[in-house]
Amino acid sequence: xxxxxxxxxxxxxxxxxxxxxxxxxxxxxxxxxxxxxxxxxxxxxxxxxxxxxxxxxxxxxxxxxxxxxxxxxxxxxxxxxxxxxxxxxxxxxxxxxxxxxxxxxxxxxxxxxxxxxxxxxxxxxxxxxxxxxxxxxxxxxxxxxxxxxxxxxxxxxxxxxxxxxxxxxxxxxxxxxxxxxxxxxxxxxxxxxxxxxxxxxxxxxxxxxxxxxxxx
Numbered sequence: 001x002x003x004x005x006x007x008x009x010x011x012x013x014x015x016x017x018x019x020x021x022x023x024x025x026x027x028x029x030x031x032x033x034x035x036x037x038x039x040x041x042x043x044x045x046x047x048x049x050x051x052x053x054x055x056x057x058x059x060x061x062x063x064x065x066x067x068x069x070x071x072x073x074x075x076x077x078x079x080x081x082x083x084x085x086x087x088x089x090x091x092x093x094x095x096x097x098x099x100x101x102x103x104x105x106x107x108x109x110x111x112x113x114x115x116x117x118x119x120x121x122x123x124x125x126x127x128x129x130x131x132x133x134x135x136x137x138x139x140x141x142x143x144x145x146x147x148x149x150x151x152x153x154x155x156x157x158x159x160x161x162x163x164x165x166x167x168x169x170x171x172x173x174x175x176x177x178x179x180x181x182x183x184x185x186x187x188x189x190x191x192x193x194x195x196x197x198x199x200x201x202x203x204x205x206x207x208x209x210x211x212x213x214x215x216x
């Protein structure tokens with residue numbers, strides 16, 4: 001649907017209004033596309049990483065307590081999420097001191113955290129750059145404004161309209177894109193923190209399991 005704005009008895013489409021922002025709008029459009037792409041790609045990856053079967057640790061525990069370590073290792077290997085990768089590493093280190101097992105699992109956890117956080121800095125960058133481009137548009141708009149006045153020698157609405165359009169539209173667009181990227185970055189960071197908490201809980205549970213007596 002085409003959005004319309006009513007201005008002095010003249011209908012202006014949103015697209016036409018944005019076009020009045022001038023060339024500075026194109027890098028802003030590019031930043032918006034980048035922010036949306038990174039958010040969707042990271043959202044899917046982080047959601048997949050955070051999807052953990054609540055029965056996973058119970059099955060791991062039952063297998064280890066029963067002395068069936070190979071079954072526990074097979075389950076962890078075939079489960080694709082950060083928690084399972086940590087547990088798999090822990091199972092592979094069974095028989096070594098708990099400190100060594102915990103350190104190995106911690107190293108895997110750090111790698112998984114890095115994988116989930118990959119490209120999040122792009123959203124942070126867009127959140128900072130987009131408003132700056134909007135500010136650049138403000139400067140361009142002011143230059144157009146004063147150039148129009150200097151060229152015509154008249155200080156009328158028709159003379160300054162182009163500069164005002166550029167100034168307001170680019171500033172507003174830059175702020176909106178920056179806000180979108182900022183909110184997206186913080187939302188994804190929150191989801192990563194939730195997954196990290198699950199990883200820490202699973203690691204602690206696994207270490208507790210290793211200290212329980214087995215029934216092999």
